[in-house]
Amino acid sequence: MIIMNSKNKKREIVLPGEFLGENLEPGPGVYNEGKQAYASVLGVKSVRANRVNVVPLSGRYIPKVHDCIIGTIIEVGPSSWLVDINSPYPALLHITESPWRVDFGDAAKFLNIGDAVLVKVSGVDEIKRVQVTMKDIGLRKITGGQLMEIPPSRIPRVIGKGGSMISLIKRSTKCRMFVGQNGRIWLDGGNVSTAVAAIKKIEKEAHTFGLTDAIGKYLEGK
Helix, strand or coil: CEEECCCCCEEEEECCCCEEEECCEECCCEEEECCEEEECCCEEEEEECCEEEEEECCCCCCCCCCCEEEEEEEEECCCEEEEECCCCCCEEEEHHHCCCCCCCCCHHHCCCCCCEEEEEEEEECCCCCEEEECCCCCCCECCCCEEEECCHHHHHHHHCHHHHHHHHHHHHHCCEEEECCCCEEEEECCCHHHHHHHHHHHHHCCCCCCHHHHHHHHHHHC
16 A cells, blocks of 8 residues: 655555565565565655655554663562563553662552553563663653653654654643653643644644654644
8 A cells, every 4th residue: 555645655564475676675664585575564655765664553562671761560469569561561660760768578568559650661582571760760650740651653643853853842832741652652742632642633634744844833833
């Protein structure tokens, strides 16, 4: 499927197993059979230089070390918390990786089931056991504001090249925002409803060209 924009540029949506080309270096969403490249997911084909990748249109978040994400506490133990990170794999947050001095058995005094947290992925092993930490600048328990969730594949478009899109939204709405790589976004202050509407528009039109300009005009109209 070819999607055209107003300037007749095109984005090609490909199916899993679809042939992408020969003698191309495979990126994310691509596998090779000999010299031939094929899509491994449903998504948008992108070729730069000699490298091809497919940006998925949907799917759950697959954690990677150093990703900054938003999680919710789903289980409390004596020395750790289990965190839902919008992935097939939950994450473990040990009390030693929290910003507090937590005694054994006191974990629930600091974080309880349903609490939202800003965390960073610190480890992913070969069987997808995930560990997260709160020991970094800006990582903390979330209080107040609003959480929303979009497909993780749309997050790069919300951030924009060099942070251009998120800067535009912040500047226009005066919102504070934290965009997690796992598809969860926290917003607070300013015109949250307009920021949410802009993000939903980005989610819907992520496959189009000139999106930053389109969002800029949309926000000007608000």
